[in-house]
Amino acid sequence: MPSPRGIFRLKQVYEEQLSGNWSVKSDVWLQLPGGLTNFGTGAVETFQTGYFGGGNPSVQSTVRRVDYSNDTATTSDRGPLSLARGLLAATGNSSYGWFGGGDPGSISTVDRIDYSNDTATASVKGPLSLARDLLAATGNSSYGWFGGGLTVSTVDRIDYSNDTATASVKGPLSVARRLLAATGNSSYGYFGGGFPAGPYSTIDRVDYSNDTATASVKGPLSAGRYGLAATGNSSFGYFGGGRIPAEVSTVDRIDYSNDTATASVKGPLSLARVYFAATGSSSFGYFGGGFPGPFSTVDRIDYSNDTATASVRGPLSATRYFLAASSARANGFAAVGPSVTANVSRSGPAGYGYFGGGSGNNSRVQRIDYANDTNTAVLLGDDLSDGRDKLAATGNSSFGYFGGGRNGTVVDRVDYSNDTLSAKGNLTTPGRENLKAVGNANFGYFTGGQDSPATYRSDVDRIDYSSDTSTALDKGPLTANRAQHSATGNQSFGYLAGGTPGVGSKIERIDYSNDTATAALKGQLIAAKSYLAATGNANFGYFGGGNSRVERVDYSNDTATAVEKGPLSVARSELSATGNQNFGYWMGGTPNSNTIDRLDYSNDTTAATPKGALAVGSRLSAAVSGGEYGLPN
Numbered sequence: 001m002p003s004p005r006g007i008f009r010l011k012q013v014y015e016e017q018l019s020g021n022w023s024v025k026s027d028v029w030l031q032l033p034g035g036l037t038n039f040g041t042g043a044v045e046t047f048q049t050g051y052f053g054g055g056n057p058s059v060q061s062t063v064r065r066v067d068y069s070n071d072t073a074t075t076s077d078r079g080p081l082s083l084a085r086g087l088l089a090a091t092g093n094s095s096y097g098w099f100g101g102g103d104p105g106s107i108s109t110v111d112r113i114d115y116s117n118d119t120a121t122a123s124v125k126g127p128l129s130l131a132r133d134l135l136a137a138t139g140n141s142s143y144g145w146f147g148g149g150l151t152v153s154t155v156d157r158i159d160y161s162n163d164t165a166t167a168s169v170k171g172p173l174s175v176a177r178r179l180l181a182a183t184g185n186s187s188y189g190y191f192g193g194g195f196p197a198g199p200y201s202t203i204d205r206v207d208y209s210n211d212t213a214t215a216s217v218k219g220p221l222s223a224g225r226y227g228l229a230a231t232g233n234s235s236f237g238y239f240g241g242g243r244i245p246a247e248v249s250t251v252d253r254i255d256y257s258n259d260t261a262t263a264s265v266k267g268p269l270s271l272a273r274v275y276f277a278a279t280g281s282s283s284f285g286y287f288g289g290g291f292p293g294p295f296s297t298v299d300r301i302d303y304s305n306d307t308a309t310a311s312v313r314g315p316l317s318a319t320r321y322f323l324a325a326s327s328a329r330a331n332g333f334a335a336v337g338p339s340v341t342a343n344v345s346r347s348g349p350a351g352y353g354y355f356g357g358g359s360g361n362n363s364r365v366q367r368i369d370y371a372n373d374t375n376t377a378v379l380l381g382d383d384l385s386d387g388r389d390k391l392a393a394t395g396n397s398s399f400g401y402f403g404g405g406r407n408g409t410v411v412d413r414v415d416y417s418n419d420t421l422s423a424k425g426n427l428t429t430p431g432r433e434n435l436k437a438v439g440n441a442n443f444g445y446f447t448g449g450q451d452s453p454a455t456y457r458s459d460v461d462r463i464d465y466s467s468d469t470s471t472a473l474d475k476g477p478l479t480a481n482r483a484q485h486s487a488t489g490n491q492s493f494g495y496l497a498g499g500t501p502g503v504g505s506k507i508e509r510i511d512y513s514n515d516t517a518t519a520a521l522k523g524q525l526i527a528a529k530s531y532l533a534a535t536g537n538a539n540f541g542y543f544g545g546g547n548s549r550v551e552r553v554d555y556s557n558d559t560a561t562a563v564e565k566g567p568l569s570v571a572r573s574e575l576s577a578t579g580n581q582n583f584g585y586w587m588g589g590t591p592n593s594n595t596i597d598r599l600d601y602s603n604d605t606t607a608a609t610p611k612g613a614l615a616v617g618s619r620l621s622a623a624v625s626g627g628e629y630g631l632p633n
Contacts, residue, residue, distance in 0.1 A: 048329070050279040051078070051113055052288050052316060053099050053122075055323030056086040063113060063122070064316050066288070068281055068329075071300060073314040075288075078118040081111045086322035087133035089182075090277075093141040094581075097326030098125070098158055100146050100167075103133040112163060115328055125163040128156045134178035136230075137324075138189040138331065141581075141630075142539040143556060145170065145189050145206055147215075148177045157211060170211040173204045181230035181278075183237040184331055185256055186538040186630050187492035187555070191215065192239050192254075195226040199244070205259060208556040209493070209509075219261045221252045227274035231285040231330050233303055234441075234491060238285050240269050240278065240301070240310075247272040247292065253306060257513055266306040269299045275321040281329035282632070286313070289320040296320065350627030353578045354380075354393070354414055355587050356402050358618030361387030365402075365414060365421065366615050368587075370580060370627075373598060373611040382421040384412045392487075393576075393622035394437035394444040396465055397631050400624035401444050403463070403472075404432040413468060416626050424468045427461045436487040437622075438494035439463075440512055440629060445494055446472065447510075448482040456481035456500050462515060476517045479508050486534035486577075488541040490555055490630040495541050497525050497534065497553070497562075504528025509558060522558045525551055533577035533623075535584045537601060538630025542584050544568055545575045550599060550608065565604040568597050574619040580627030585611070593617030 048068040052075065054060060061080035067073065081099055088102030092113075099122065100110040108131040111122035132149030139145055139158075146167065147155040153176040156167035177194030184190050184206075192203040201224035204215035221239055228242030237254040241247070249272040252263035273290030280286050285301040287310065296319045299310035355377065356365040363384040366377040384402055391405025395414075401424070403411035409430045410423045427446055435449030435457075444463040450456045458481045461472035478496065485499030494510040496519070505528040508519040529546030536542050536553075543562065544550035548571035551562035568586055575589030584599045586608065594617035597608035 048281070049115065050286050050325060050327040051097050051118070052277055052320070052323050052325045053081055053090060053113070054085050054088050054102060055289060055320035057294065057321075059084040059086045059104060060320070061085070062318070063118070065118065066286055066298065066314070068284065071286070071298070071313040075298070075314065075316050077317055079113070079120040079122065081122045082124045083109065088324045089135045089137035089146055090324035090326040091137040091139040091144040092326040092328070093139070093160055094328045096160070098144050098163070099324055099326070100128050100137065100158070101132050101135050101149065106131040106133050106150065108132070110158065110163070110167070113326070126158070126165040126167060128167045129169050130154065136180045136182035136191055138182040138184040140184075140186045140208060140331070140539055140556075141537070143208065145211070147173050147182065147191050147206070148180050148194060150178050152176055155206060155211070155215070171206070171213040171215060173215045174202070174217050175200070179226040181228045181239055183230040183232045183239075185232075185234045185492070186331070186490050188256065190218070190237050190254060190259070192221055192230065193225050193228050193242060198224040199226040200224050203254065203259075203263075209558045211556055218259045219254070219263060221263050222250065222265050229276045229278035229287055231278040231280045233280075233282045233331070236303065238266070238278075238301055238306070239263065240287050241273050241276060241290065243274045247274045249273070251301065251306070251310070267301070267308040267310060269310045270312050271295070271297060277323045277325035279325035279327040279330045281327065286325075288316050288325065289323050291321040294319040294321045350397060350580055350625065350631065352416065353585055353623055353625040354400050355576060355614065355621055355623045356393065356414075357384055357388050357391045357405060358588065358621035359389050361389065361407055362616070362618050362621070363387040364616055367419065368585060368596065368612075370583065373585075373596070375612045377596070377612065377615045379615045380419050380421070382419070384421060385410055385423045389620040390433040391622045392435045392437035392446055393624040394439040394446075395624045395626065396439070396441045397626045399465065400626070401437070401463060401468070402622055402624070403427050403437065403446050404435045404449060406431065406433045411463065411468070411472075425463070425470045425472065427472050428459065428474055432457065434483040436485050436496065438487040438489045438496070438510070438629070440489075440491045441631065442466070443512065445475065445510060445515070447487060447496055448478055448485060448499070450483040456483045458482065460510065460515075460519075475515045476510075476519065478519050479521055484530040486532045486543055488534040488536040488543075488628070490536075490538045493555065495522070495553060495558070497543050498529050498532045498546060500530060504530055507553065507558070507562070523553065523560045523562065525562050526564060531573035533575045533586055535577040535579040535628050537579075537581045537628070540601065542599060542604070544577060544584075544586050544599070545589060546573050547571050550604075552604060566599060566606045566608060568608050569610045570595065576621045576623035578623040578625040578628055580625060581630070585623075587623055588614060588618045588621050590619045593619050
């Protein structure tokens with residue numbers, strides 16, 4: 001069904017580049033104050049900065065900011081911490097950094113830095129559960145975990161949405177340790193090294209979804225050491241420097257997908273040092289300060305070339321050791337935080353939701369623009385290869401995949417860069433109905449479904465996005481036959497809930513790092529229901545429909561019963577859902593097949609708001625976006 005598209009094809013791009021009419025990065029990426037970036041007509045605040053705070057000698061409150069886009073310059077001094085201290089720890093999310101504990105005298109104070117207003121003095125928040133120093137911290141976009149200290153194994157969790165409360169005590173580290181380092185991804189925190197025994201080479205892993213348990217011991221560092229620093233992205237953690245007992249420049253890399261193995265030794269830092277701090281972005285790690293200098297040196301590790309010696313970048317504005325660091329972009333965090341979305345919009349792949357197929361053997365695909373979501377959805381010029389309903393969809397930051405459904409024979413891929421569709425490989429069984437899909441950056445999982453009104457399935461098919469013309473592989477099954485259910489997740493786990501009788505309130509979890517195993521039963525929905533839909537971000541899954549209720553699953557505590565949140569604008573079933581880090585969109589269904597509801601995750605007790613309608617109302621459809629599952633927005 002050809003139609004004018006307003007999108008450049010590859011040949012057109014090439015011709016425009018040859019003629020000199022093609023815009024380059026500097027034409028459309030405009031630098032804004034504070035390290036923010038304007039994406040042409042739709043601005044998105046992308047914090048490209050790291051913050052190094054506190055430290056010795058003569059304890060200080062100064063916070064120094066590294067500008068990742070100009071990292072050869074000396075760091076700039078920003079608003080101070082509320083009090084001078086060293087021996088502290090820090091972590092944060094896309095909007096704020098939390099600096100906790102420290103010395104002199106061991107303190108429990110937690111200061112919060114607002115990245116969007118970083119010249120102000122940090123605000124004092126709820127304290128840690130006990131006063132301590134020589135600790136380490138890491139976290140995800142909703143919580144921060146502060147572990148260890150002078151003589152303790154205690155792990156405190158800060159709830160970013162309620163950060164004036166005293167931190168809650170969680171499951172301890174496997175041993176009491178101090179002078180350790182920590183990093184992690186959206187699902188796990190890794191606390192490594194430390195003193196007194198050894199020193200330690202062991203790494204403790206905190207499972208955010210079960211953080212009351214004692215941390216599990218994982219593959220060790222290449223050698224025992226203390227006074228080291230750590231940072232990383234969503235796939236790897238880098239532990240650098242430290243003392244064994246002499247200072248070293250060694251950098252060890254942990255592979256989160258194989259975390260029982262001994263860490264692999266990578267390119268060293270530019271100099272041997274101890275008692276320093278690290279943070280970074282999704283592409284680079286920055287290690288600053290240290291002893292015995294004391295040093296002001298900042299080393300940058302390039303994650304894409306991590307066997308090379310770290311490159312020396314612009315120094316800190318003063319020599320520091322026993323400092324701490326945070327960033328909006330470490331640990332694979334998305335670039336956009338909840339505090340900035342009200343004033344900015346988003347273009348690009350993660351700025352749209354795609355709704356395809358549906359009742360009446362529909363083959364149409366519609367696109368919702370999150371930045372302008374009061375408008376009617378736009379029909380794409382390309383269609384699915386088959387008209388189908390009762391299908392499923394999932395994807396990554398570049399592509400969305402529609403598979404299964406009544407009359408469906410192949411998996412169709414939508415390319416977010418040009419909105420075109422193409423037929424790809426098959427599921428293991430064609431024509432599977434009422435299945436659901438979920439996935440991460442690399443794989444898509446199509447789960448359950450039915451072959452007839454009374455024949456349900458527990459199969460899980462995995463699509464490899466890097467080889468998407470191949471037939472899907474059969475992976476570990478669900479705990480029971482399930483159809484008419486819903487699915488969402490983050491980059492580590494997929495969560496399925498609702499569906500056919502007997503499983504309608506049960507929630508089960510697929511572990512992507514061990515996907516040949518049977519899915520694990522977790523908490524449950526408040527009540528059994530079917531024909532619902534789900535979406536979410538890196539930390540929470542939202543299950544809505546089957547009635548008007550929306551229920552939230554907390555991935556860090558996924559054995560609990562889901563919590564009721566703001567309802568949809570009207571009760572409905574047979575609907576679809578997708579979204580990004582900040583909002584969830586529920587579309588179509590029975591009745592009200594044109595309705596689009598938006599739930600604001602930052603205010604999720606409020607009822608979802610009706611937005612612009614679908615161009616063609618439908619039910620039993622599927623939806624996908626490049627911004628859900630904790631993918632970068």
